[in-house]
Amino acid sequence: xxxxxxxxxxxxxxxxxxxxxxxxxxxxxxxxxxxxxxxxxxxxxxxxxxxxxxxxxxxxxxxxxxxxxxxxxxxxxxxxxxxxxxxxxxxxxxxxxxxxxxxxxxxxxxxxxxxxxxxxxxxxxxxxxxxxxxxxxxxxxxxxxxxxxxxxxxxxxxxxxxxxxx
Amino acid sequence: xxxxxxxxxxxxxxxxxxxxxxxxxxxxxxxxxxxxxxxxxxxxxxxxxxxxxxxxxxxxxxxxxxxxxxxxxxxxxxxxxxxxxxxxxxxxxxxxxxxxxxxxxxxxxxxxxxxxxxxxxxxxxxxxxxxxxxxxxxxxxxxxxxxxxxxxxxxxxxxxxxxxxxxxxxxxxxxxxxxxxxxxxxxxxxxxxxxxxxxxxxx
Numbered sequence: 001x002x003x004x005x006x007x008x009x010x011x012x013x014x015x016x017x018x019x020x021x022x023x024x025x026x027x028x029x030x031x032x033x034x035x036x037x038x039x040x041x042x043x044x045x046x047x048x049x050x051x052x053x054x055x056x057x058x059x060x061x062x063x064x065x066x067x068x069x070x071x072x073x074x075x076x077x078x079x080x081x082x083x084x085x086x087x088x089x090x091x092x093x094x095x096x097x098x099x100x101x102x103x104x105x106x107x108x109x110x111x112x113x114x115x116x117x118x119x120x121x122x123x124x125x126x127x128x129x130x131x132x133x134x135x136x137x138x139x140x141x142x143x144x145x146x147x148x149x150x151x152x153x154x155x156x157x158x159x160x161x162x163x164x165x166x
Numbered sequence: 167x168x169x170x171x172x173x174x175x176x177x178x179x180x181x182x183x184x185x186x187x188x189x190x191x192x193x194x195x196x197x198x199x200x201x202x203x204x205x206x207x208x209x210x211x212x213x214x215x216x217x218x219x220x221x222x223x224x225x226x227x228x229x230x231x232x233x234x235x236x237x238x239x240x241x242x243x244x245x246x247x248x249x250x251x252x253x254x255x256x257x258x259x260x261x262x263x264x265x266x267x268x269x270x271x272x273x274x275x276x277x278x279x280x281x282x283x284x285x286x287x288x289x290x291x292x293x294x295x296x297x298x299x300x301x302x303x304x305x306x307x308x309x310x311x312x313x314x315x316x317x318x319x320x321x322x323x324x325x326x327x328x329x330x331x332x333x334x335x336x337x338x339x340x341x342x343x344x345x346x347x348x349x350x351x352x353x354x355x356x357x358x359x360x361x362x363x364x365x366x367x368x369x
Contacts, residue, residue: 003290010358013349018342025345029317033295035206037198038216045194045220049227050187 005031175239183230194223197240200319201247207314208251208307218254222247238325244315245329294357301351309344312337 009024078085173181173192181189201222206215226246233242302310308330315321315329316337323341327334352358 003294006294006352006357010349010353013345021345022341025348026317029298029313032298032318034199034203034318035212035215037202037219041198041202041216041219042191042194045198045223046187046191048220048224049190052224052228 002031176233176235179230179233179239180235182227183233190227197223197243200240201243203318204244204247204311204314205251207302207310208255210303218250219247222250225250237328240319240321241325241328244319244321248311248329297352297355297357298348301348301355304351305344305347309340309347312340313344313348316341 005024005028009021009028012021012024015021173189175193175196178189178193178196182193198219201219202212202215205218205222206212209215209218222243226243229246233239302313305313311330312326315326316323321329323334323337327337330337332340
């Protein structure tokens with residue numbers, strides 16, 4: 001990085017030669033020293049990653065072990081309890097379905113009636129309110145809203161580094 | 167396994183994902199200085215830049231399985247670093263820097279070529295590097311990042327556009343404006359052709 005390179009670049013910028021200025025600046029800036037990582041950096045980064053990897057592998061192994069034990073215990077429990085459990089389960093299932101199904105059918109019928117009534121009222125209100133002009137105005141407002149949203153997103157995207165301003 | 171100086175970044179990433187420590191070490195070795203240098207330009211603190219870069223490498227390792235080998239590794243890597251830096255700067259607002267601090271920050275990044283220069287040339291180079299580094303600290307952060315990525319890391323405009331999530335044309339405009347601003351700042355400080363600068367006064 002020397003004075004001549006700098007002067008060449010500044011002269012090209014002054015002359016408005018964009019491509020030449022870009023090339024001159026690239027030559028100048030490439031020679032600009034970088035902030036080097038300390039010698040211990042690589043070792044620390046590798047150690048941190050491998051420590052995380054080992055922890056993760058231990059966690060996964062532990063998860064598998066716990067899941068296997070739980071499944072095995074569940075299967076064993078079911079096997080041991082099955083002679084007594086099976087009749088109880090079948091009776092409970094028959095009782096629940098015998099009581100629940102008629103209620104379910106009744107409530108579904110009521111809900112369907114309400115739904116049909118609401119749909120009918122909604123249809124009447126909509127046919128009274130919606131005209132082509134109003135529909136066009138609504139679509140226009142929505143389009144404007146979408147455009148405004150995208151514009152705001154672009155502005156927010158450009159300002160993400162705002163806090164880093166010197 | 168394709169660990170070595172000739173292996174591509176994508177190959178190293180793939181080997182690291184398969185459990186090769188040597189491949190990951192090579193990847194870190196390649197990108198340690200670019201990472202620290204990139205972050206330093208925003209946080210102006212070497213130790214903090216190293217800490218954030220360490221976090222960046224760990225995050226990259228944790229997400230290696232999401233890396234698409236069809237993409238350029240450096241683009242993906244700098245995108246991760248950029249997100250970490252932005253997250254940090256959102257929470258920890260940097261204080262406004264004084265000119266002295268900027269010059270000091272510039273000095274940290276202003277090592278010079280000691281092999282082939284006289285003491286006067288060395289002093290001049292150091293002063294110019296300091297002035298450029300301080301000027302870089304004064305331009306808008308989005309300009310700064312495109313300058314560092316383009317001219318120091320050698321990324322192309324489309325690659326930078328991918329990292330920043332901007333159209334390629336916007337990156338070109340940012341580069342143009344960044345150069346103009348840097349030229350203006352340096353000219354203001356007396357580095358313009360024909361003007362007397364401090365560098366000529368160095369004994």
